[in-house]
Amino acid sequence: MTERTLIKNLAASSDGPVTVSGWVDTVRDQKKVQFVVLRDESGALQLVHPRAEDADPIADTISALGTGSFITVTGDLKHDERVKLGGIEVLIGEIEVVSEALESPIAEDTGVDKRMDWRFLDLRVPRNNLIFRIQTTLEHAWRTYWVEHDFIEIHTPKLMASASESKAELFEVKYFDGKAYLAQSPQFFKQMAQPAGFGRVFEIGPAFRADPSFTSRHATEFVSVDSELSWIDSHEDVMRLHEELMVAGFTAVREKHGAEIEAAFGIEVTVPTTPFPRIPLAEAKRIVAERGYEVPRHDDDMDPEGERQIAAYVKEQFGHEFVFLTDYASSIRPFYHMRHEADAGITKSYDLIFNGVEISTGAQREHRIEVLEAQARDKGLDPEELAFYLDFFRYGVPPHGGFGMGLSRVLMLLLGLPNLREATYLFRGPTRLLP
Amino acid sequence: MTERTLIKNLAASSDGPVTVSGWVDTVRDQKKVQFVVLRDESGALQLVHPRAEDADPIADTISALGTGSFITVTGDLKHDERVKLGGIEVLIGEIEVVSEALESPIAEDTGVDKRMDWRFLDLRVPRNNLIFRIQTTLEHAWRTYWVEHDFIEIHTPKLMASASESKAELFEVKYFDGKAYLAQSPQFFKQMAQPAGFGRVFEIGPAFRADPSFTSRHATEFVSVDSELSWIDSHEDVMRLHEELMVAGFTAVREKHGAEIEAAFGIEVTVPTTPFPRIPLAEAKRIVAERGYEVPRHDDDMDPEGERQIAAYVKEQFGHEFVFLTDYASSIRPFYHMRHEADAGITKSYDLIFNGVEISTGAQREHRIEVLEAQARDKGLDPEELAFYLDFFRYGVPPHGGFGMGLSRVLMLLLGLPNLREATYLFRGPTRLLP
Structure with missing residues (x-):
């Protein structure tokens, strides 16, 4: 050395x-x-x-x-x-x-696209280096929390025989003489750990969406932070885990990098207080409407501006950067979200909004096979194609739930970065496969 | 809850x-x-x-x-x-x-293939559950070592525009109107962290090989444990990091699970002593030949039986379960391995053998662009196709090296399991994409 x-x-x-x-x-x-x-x-x-x-x-x-x-x-x-x-x-x-070095083709004022072409030079900029040291600290704090709480780390396969979410956004792989698909999330496989008796699991790994969007918040490949746990009573238990993780992560980041972050990004890292505010989605829409914003959607979902508005409201009312929006309509949630006993129109689910942008979706999962099958049919899905997944529920399974969260989104919003590309080591988008 | x-x-x-x-x-x-x-x-x-x-x-x-x-x-x-x-x-x-549960379709004496069909039930077996708790402990010990030694965690993209190793084993992905390939290793991208000035990096993530083999040691998707560091003098520095990591991992596993492992697998976990024995490959072949085994290969490589033989020799001579075989011939190593100054026929590289099976390859990388280009041409590669990678070396880069290691192989050999499938949460092979 x-x-x-x-x-x-x-x-x-x-x-x-x-x-x-x-x-x-x-x-x-x-x-x-x-x-x-x-x-x-x-x-x-x-x-x-x-x-x-x-x-x-x-x-x-x-x-x-x-x-x-x-x-x-x-x-x-x-x-x-x-x-x-x-x-x-x-x-x-x-x-x-x-x-020796050739002259750098980029400078501080070079546009983001060209900087991404020369990402290895762009990453030499101290604040860019800092982003990934923060990422390291954040992930390690999360994993340490999980390990100390007896979660098992799993590595779910990224090659699948069928879709786990919507077929529209599926990448197809030539697999010897047949086909495979890239996992859009570890959803089915982390749930598999539940009938397997693993109790509590976590994974930080890649996920793939063939989404042709060019927004600042989307990527075709992203790092998904996932956890799933047994014997919950409702999505409330998932939210409790989720907020404890955010506290553990932000505490570590603030301790190790607080001063650097303030110097480089002008941002003071706030360790959030628990419990985070929780607002049912229907109420959130009313609050947003009272503030003069009508969500221009025909379904029951929020839109990005609505998320910003409700976050602004929460910041004003509770001084909090996080808010759980809960009880999303069944119509806009996947078939595996559990629905409320008293109102099947809403699910035991949530989105976590951080600084005005959604970073995560969580839910209690439906574990009763008859209900799950009915909900799949309800969504127009073919139980035949889901056979391997539905089997997980026929041989005994505990009540369970979990969440998936975008790692780069958390970093982007924590540091006030303008887009995901800045918070990703090597960004992948519809027109970006290099370097 | x-x-x-x-x-x-x-x-x-x-x-x-x-x-x-x-x-x-x-x-x-x-x-x-x-x-x-x-x-x-x-x-x-x-x-x-x-x-x-x-x-x-x-x-x-x-x-x-x-x-x-x-x-x-x-x-x-x-x-x-x-x-x-x-x-x-x-x-x-x-x-x-x-x-409620249907009757389980598998029992203790069910064959491995059918057990894999019902993996979520197979994982309920206590010793299978233990494997993944050991995996959790092992990974966390490694990551803790890295974090405490200022390594940065990276998540390299799994979607690439071209091959990083051999084209023969590349999975092709439909990528919008074009094509992409699945990363066979994070090789190029972890090296990118070096000109980026990251110093020392690590990643544990999936890698993909379209390898039609059906041996007990191969999978089409596997978890690769990777590290890369700057300012090394030779592959010796990489081996030093590597053995420290193995010690940190095995120490944690022995402490947390030693008794359970002995009960379930009849194996006493040994924390290896450092330095691990190092034997140049040519010498290893002589030793093996003296033991009466002529490696039946026409190139300069070892074969699995040769690895078992040299491991047996090391165990007898030094009482050690690990051995670094060093200085592999340039002819059988990738173009990016650095060659010895005094003998360009051999590389500054090693394989790490554990209990008789190769678990890892490491090397100093060639960082001098003229030499690297010449070595690529030497191997019949088209520098045009490697352009994005070769650029990493034109704008200043420190001497560096690293290794990649198969996670499931380590577990398999640590616990004396008969094949990789037992050490993988959900195995993927040429004919296995389910569940």
Whole structure:
């Protein structure tokens, strides 16, 4: 391993010899002294070289340095309050250019599409790097919560013999002499863990939707955060799990990255209080209408503007960034959502809205096979095609429920990013398969 | 939430009223007293009901109980040393059949193929449930190691515009009006994190191989455990990371599940000592030949029997279950493996063998663009098709390397399972897409 000190650890190091490695951010090639800003995965550092009067190979190397080149420098660390960049600098003793760089085709003001073409350069921008360190912290906090609460991690297959949601958005795969489909969600397979007696499960993995939308909130491949648990009484139990997870995740992010996030995004991460506000959808629509917005839909669903409006109301009334909209109409929910005993027109389900945008759908699932079959038929589905799934309910199954949540959506809304692409390592859309 | 006590927590609970939920394992319906063995995700429990002399609705319910039905029972917990099953039993006060079960189509001696048809029932078997709790612990230990060592978690796309490994094993996806391919590994994209300045990354996610093999060690979809890190000097640094991860994972598994594993699989989990033995492949072949086994291959590769033989040698000589075979010939390694300075015929790469089977390949990657391009051409690849990948190396990139490892293979070999299917939640093979 190259013996190097991470830049973030230099401030706490004592003055003296040190080796650092990273890439060249900027070069100021002045007459008497040369400055290089070096970056690595942990931060930025000023390197300095006073030019010698005669032959000076180090100065020549620095003058020829291209931005983005990867270098290793050995030199003398000096703490100096006058240095704006962290109060330290390294006097260059040796410099090795490990990998030269062509000139970057993108700059800070380059449009998002071209930046995505050069995503590996775009990700060098410190705030972009920060997004994925936040993602790491968020996921690890969630998984730690799950593991500490005896959830089993599952990896459900992404290759399926049939659709799990709507057929319209299904990617078809040539599978030897036949066909397969890409999973639109782990729905059926995480439910399978329930008759399997796993009790409580989680998965963070890819899901695929052949959705030709070009909105800022859609992708053809996305990371789905899923959990499912047994022996619930209603969707209320799922919401309780869900809000505890959000608290665990946001607490970890705030602790580890709160200051960085404030500096880079101007956002103070708020750890939400529990319980999150819960508003039945019908009431939410009334509230939104009273605020002067009539949801322009013919079905019973909310629309994005309605979600923004109800979020604004919740923020004003309860000072909360989250709201559970509950009891969606059966007409707009999948067949496997359980319906209310007293009113089969509404389901035991919810959407979780965060900063005005839906990030998740959860529900109690219908586990009674006769009811489930009837609801499938009700939706015009062919029980034949669902046979393998319906079997899960014929051999004993506990009451259960869960949710699925878009990872990049959470990040986008947490950090106030303008679109999903910024919160995705490598975005996939209808016209985007590269790099 | 149904107020229930997990069975594993009953032993430490005091005698008195308790509610338990789970599924019926067995019923012994005797004249004077009825016994039910109840199972939940945490263990098994004896329920008891002395028959009343006259009308006894509880006895009637028990008599009608089908194996596999999910029930909730409220009753009196009693500690009693004479009860073989954990020294406790619950005297049934109330019993509710929550979900009835058809008779299970599988039994303990059912063949693996039919068990896979009914995987959700097969997973109820305690040792199968244990496999996935071990998986959870293993993954969480790995991720905790990575997070504590400042690795960034990435989710690379599974939809690609071109092949990342061999074209022969590529699944093709209809992608709107065009085509996409399923990622065979996150290779290119985890390498992308290096010029992106991420430093060190990891991912646990699915990978896809259109491999028509039917061996016990292959699947068309598998979970790949990947890591990649910057500023290495050689593949030795990758091996060092790799062995530390194995130690962290096995330590956690042994601590949490050591006793259960010994009981269920008759295996004592050994935490490996470091460094693992390292043997260059050419030497390994000599050793194997001396043991009387000539590898029947025309290329420079090892074969499965050779791997078993060298593992047996290592076990005898060093008492170790792991061995790194290093320095594979360039002829049998992908173009992106770095070759030795002194001998371009061998690569800075390794396979990790565990209990006689390969579980992982690792290497230092070639990061010098001219060399990389030449090696690609050398392998008959079209640099045009690799353009997006080759670009990663033109704008500055640190020396780097990493490995990919099959999750189910590790579990299979750790627990002495006969095939991958047993170690996979839902197996996918050339003729297996259901359930």
